[in-house]
Amino acid sequence: MDSSIEEAGPRAGGADETEPVAPAGPRASGAALPAQAGPVPSMAGAAGGPEPDAAAGGPVASGAGEADAGTGVGAGEAHAAISEAAPVPAAARAATGEAESGAVEEASGAGGDGAPVAGRVAVAPSSLSPSRAGDFMQCPLLYRFRVIDRLPEKPSEAATRGTLVHAVLERLFDAPAGERTVPRAKALIPGQWDRLRESRPEVTELFADDPEGERLARWLAEAERLVERWFSLEDPTRLEPAERELFVEAELESGLRLRGIIDRVDVAPTGEVRIVDYKTGKAPRAEYADGALFQMKFYALVVWRLKRVVPRRLQLVYLGSGDVLTYDPDLADLERVERKLHALWEAISQATRTGVWRPRPTKLCGWCDHQAHCPEFGGTPPPYPLPVVESGPGVG
Numbered sequence: 001m002d003s004s005i006e007e008a009g010p011r012a013g014g015a016d017e018t019e020p021v022a023p024a025g026p027r028a029s030g031a032a033l034p035a036q037a038g039p040v041p042s043m044a045g046a047a048g049g050p051e052p053d054a055a056a057g058g059p060v061a062s063g064a065g066e067a068d069a070g071t072g073v074g075a076g077e078a079h080a081a082i083s084e085a086a087p088v089p090a091a092a093r094a095a096t097g098e099a100e101s102g103a104v105e106e107a108s109g110a111g112g113d114g115a116p117v118a119g120r121v122a123v124a125p126s127s128l129s130p131s132r133a134g135d136f137m138q139c140p141l142l143y144r145f146r147v148i149d150r151l152p153e154k155p156s157e158a159a160t161r162g163t164l165v166h167a168v169l170e171r172l173f174d175a176p177a178g179e180r181t182v183p184r185a186k187a188l189i190p191g192q193w194d195r196l197r198e199s200r201p202e203v204t205e206l207f208a209d210d211p212e213g214e215r216l217a218r219w220l221a222e223a224e225r226l227v228e229r230w231f232s233l234e235d236p237t238r239l240e241p242a243e244r245e246l247f248v249e250a251e252l253e254s255g256l257r258l259r260g261i262i263d264r265v266d267v268a269p270t271g272e273v274r275i276v277d278y279k280t281g282k283a284p285r286a287e288y289a290d291g292a293l294f295q296m297k298f299y300a301l302v303v304w305r306l307k308r309v310v311p312r313r314l315q316l317v318y319l320g321s322g323d324v325l326t327y328d329p330d331l332a333d334l335e336r337v338e339r340k341l342h343a344l345w346e347a348i349s350q351a352t353r354t355g356v357w358r359p360r361p362t363k364l365c366g367w368c369d370h371q372a373h374c375p376e377f378g379g380t381p382p383p384y385p386l387p388v389v390e391s392g393p394g395v396g
Contacts, residue, residue, distance in 0.1 A: 122148055122385035124352050127249075127257035128345060130295040136348055138364065141381070143348070144357040145370045149382050153369040155203045157219055160196070162280035165226050165319065166263065167192040169278060170244045172236060180236040185227045189220060226280055226319040233317055233324055242267040250305040252338065256345050258302050260295075272312035275299050279316055283323035292316060293327050294337070301334045301341075310334065355388040357381075 125132075125147050136143040145151045168188045172180050197204055207216045242265045249259040264276040275296060284292050296314035303309050316325040351357050359376045371377040 122150075124148075124386055125348060127259050128341065128348075129258075129260045130298040131260075133298065133341065133344055134291075134294070136344060138362065139360040140347075140351055141357045141359040141374060142368065142370065144351070144381070145373065148352070148385065151370055151373065151382075155200070155206055157206055158280070160203050160206060161219060161223050161226070164189065164192055164196055164223050165280050166278055167196065168223075168227055169230060170263075173239075173241055173244060177237045177240070182228050182231055185231075186224050189223055189227070193220065229319050229322055230278070230317065233319075233322060239266065241265060242273075248299065248302045248306065250302045252305060252342075254342060254345075256342065258298065258305070258341065260299055260302065262299050268312075273303070273309055274313040274315055275303070275311045276315045276317060279318045280320055281318065282321035283316075283318040283325060289325065292325065296327065297329060297333055297337045298341070300329050301337050304331070304334050352386065353389040355384040355386065 132143060132147060135146055146153075168185055171188055171192065172185050175184060207213070207219075210216055243262070244264055246262045246265055247259070248262060249257060251257045262275055263278050266274040266276060268274070277296060277299075279292075293314065293316070296316065300311045300314060303311055310329060310331055312328060314327045314329060318325065359374055361376050365371070365374075365376065368374070371379060373379045373381050375381070
C-alpha cells in the first residue's frame with residue numbers, strides 16, 4: 001500500500017482480537033529524503049482532511065511573502081529515497097523525557113544538544129534542535145543548565161507517558177495494515193513499558209512509592225486512553241508511513257547544524273510529503289498555535305535544506321484533546337524560520353562566549369528542576385565550565 005496523506009476518519013466496525021506484535025528494537029532510520037522534480041499539485045480535496053486554520057496556523061515570524069512552494073516527486077521515488085536511510089547513531093536516540101515532541105533528543109558527538117553524559121567535559125554547543133531552541137527562547141539559563149552544565153532532571157509522569165505512547169504508535173506500524181487495531185495497540189503497552197524501563201532505569205523512580213501499583217495502573221490506563229483516542233483521529237489501516245522516528249540533520253550555509261527526530265513522514269501517491277508529530281497533551285489556544293508550529297516548521301526547514309523539498313503539510317495530532325492542527329508551509333515560511341534561527345544562534349553563541357546566561361522568569365518556573373541553581377530562587381549556578389571572552393568592542 002502506498003503511504004497516503006489522506007486524513008482518515010474513525011474506523012468503522014469493531015477491532016478484531018489478535019495477538020500483539022512482539023516489541024521490536026529501535027528502527028534504523030536516517031536523513032535521506034527525496035529530491036524534487038515537477039510541480040506540487042494542490043492538496044485541497046485530495047488530502048481529504050481539514051484545511052489549515054488561518055487563525056491557528058499563522059507563520060512563526062511576522063511578515064508576509066509570496067514564494068514558490070517548491071516541487072514534488074513521484075510516490076515511488078519519494079518513498080524509496082526516504083527509506084534509503086543511514087542508521088541513526090544510538091546516542092542520537094537517547095531519550096531525554098521530551099514526551100510532548102515525541103523526540104528523543106540528540107546527544108551524539110562533542111557539542112550535541114543532548115542528555116547529560118557522565119564524566120564528559122563541557123563543550124560549546126554546535127547544533128540546534130527544536131527543543132533546545134525552545135529552551136533558549138523560554139529561558140537562556142535553562143538552556144545553559146541543560147546543554148552546557150547538563151544538570152540531571154527528574155523524570156515526570158506526563159513526559160514518560162508521552163514517550164511510551166510514541167513508542168506504541170511507532171511499533172504498531174510493524175503489523176500488517178489490517179491488524180492495526182485498538183486491542184493490538186493496547187497490547188503493545190506493557191512490552192514497551194518494559195523496554196522503556198530497561199533503557200531508562202530512572203523512570204522506575206516515578207512509582208517507587210507505589211507498592212500496590214495503584215498509581216502505575218492509573219498511569220497505564222491513561223496511556224491506553226491516549227492510544228485509543230488516536231484511532232479516532234487517524235486510521236492506521238490506511239497509512240503506510242515512509243518513515244517513523246526519522247533522524248534528520250542539515251548544515252546551513254552559515255555553518256549552523258540543525259537536527260531533530262520526526263515522528264512520522266507520509267508520502268502521498270502523488271509524491272507530496274507530510275510531516276506528522278504526535279502530542280500527548282492538549283491543543284494550544286489559537287493565540288499560542290505559532291509556538292506549536294515552530295517545531296514543525298523547523299523540521300520542514302531541515303527537509304528543505306537537505307533535499308530542496310518543501311513538505312506539503314505539517315500535522316500536529318493532539319491526543320490529549322483529540323484535535324488535529326494542520327498547516328501547509330511555503331518557502332517564505334521556511335526562509336523566515338531560518339532567519340529566526342540564525343538570530344537565535346547568534347544570541348546563544350554570544351552567551352556561550354561571555355558566560356552571561358540570564359534567567360527569564362515565567363509561570364513555567366514552577367515546573368523547573370533547577371530552582372536550587374537559579375538566582376531567581378536564591379540559588380547559585382554551577383561554576384561556568386567554558387572559557388569566557390570578556391565583552392568588548394565587537395563582542396556582546
